[in-house]
Amino acid sequence: MTGTPYDTAPDTAFWSRAVARGFRAADMLPQGTVLLRADDRVMSAGSCFAANLVPHLEASGFTYVRTERRHPALKVPPENLGYDNFSAAYGNIYTARQLLQLLHRATGVFEPQERVWRDAEGSYVDPYRPGLRYRARSSREYGLLTRQHLDFVRRAFSEATVFVFTLGLTEAWVSQEDGAVFPACPGTVAGSFDAARHAFHNFSAAEVTADLLAFLRDVRALNPGLRVVLSVSPVPLVATATGGHVLEATTYSKAVLRVAAGDVARAAEGVTYFPAYEIVTGPQAAYEAFAPDRRSVSAAAVAEVMGCFFAHCEGGAAPPGAVAAAPDWQALSRAIAEAECEEVLADPALRPSR
Helix, strand or coil: CCCCHHHHCCHHHCHHHHCCCCCCHHHHCCCCCCCECCCCEEEEEECHHHHHHHHHHHHCCCEECCCCCCCCCCCCCCCCCCCCCCCCCCCCCCCHHHHHHHHHHHCCCCCCCCCCEECCCCCEECCCCCCCCCCECCHHHHHHHHHHHHHHHHHHHHHCCEEEEEECCCEEEEECCCCCEECCCCCCCCCCCCCCCEEEEECCHHHHHHHHHHHHHHHHHHCCCCEEEEEECCCCCCCCCCCCCHHHHHHHHHHHHHHHHHHHHHHCCCEEECCHHHHHHCCCCCHHHECCCCCCECHHHHHHHHHHHHHCECCCCCCCCHHHHCCCHHHHHHHHHHHCCHHHHHCHHHCCCC
């Protein structure tokens, strides 16, 4: 009798050996996978969970690209919706379409028709960064600040050697005029909702895949050597606009994103899928992987994700003291999930009074 392919398969191919017992998060990626090299310049974006990576990267000595910092003369409190978390002040990028449109806006390919909102004080609000603490006081100032921001975004995409993107949602609110994607439903953070102008859209796996491939094509026209790491956020939806149960909507969303990320990683050169979602939500994960709200990812789970990530960076592990030097992961995860996501303001019970 001849053997079968299973006879020579490694332990990682078998549930009983790789999941039921002896699970090691680092084994989720093939041996030899290198996510970051010592001289890489890293840009990142994504949903709220993506911000977990940044302080750990910086504490570990890797170069994190930061092109946009608030001017010290701008006397406003620190941002509370994630605008200071990433390479430029774009805040949380929840969907692949939102990412693609950000790139297109930064490169002059796309300009949304719904360009600005006004608040009760008459200030100018960016519909695509609605939670910014500082709001322009004139149309001219708003135009200058927006152009400067998009220039910083373009610069970040140009300077990075690796781009890490964490997919978070499939549900989005879009302009009925031109399909521009908002980071939050108009009226939850700023602006006002108008059913004649704003529509709900739940992206399919085919749409997410197409958007990611279009992003890769266009970003590499700007930066040909850019490598990409894709992951899926394990943080559940805070609310759904589908009319169904939020648990079912979360399952759909994460399944779609996982399929799209995997398909793109297989189809495109220089793209790696990183299994943060599986590490936190798989059946091997401890019940304590989530805080009591069953949404915030625990400190231990974040540490396991980061350990897997750094096990596949040049050098084989995070530099000594990196974990200790990083922030309090429990506090960070809770802050990100509860305070630094426009998405959370979809739940009226969690929305601060304005």
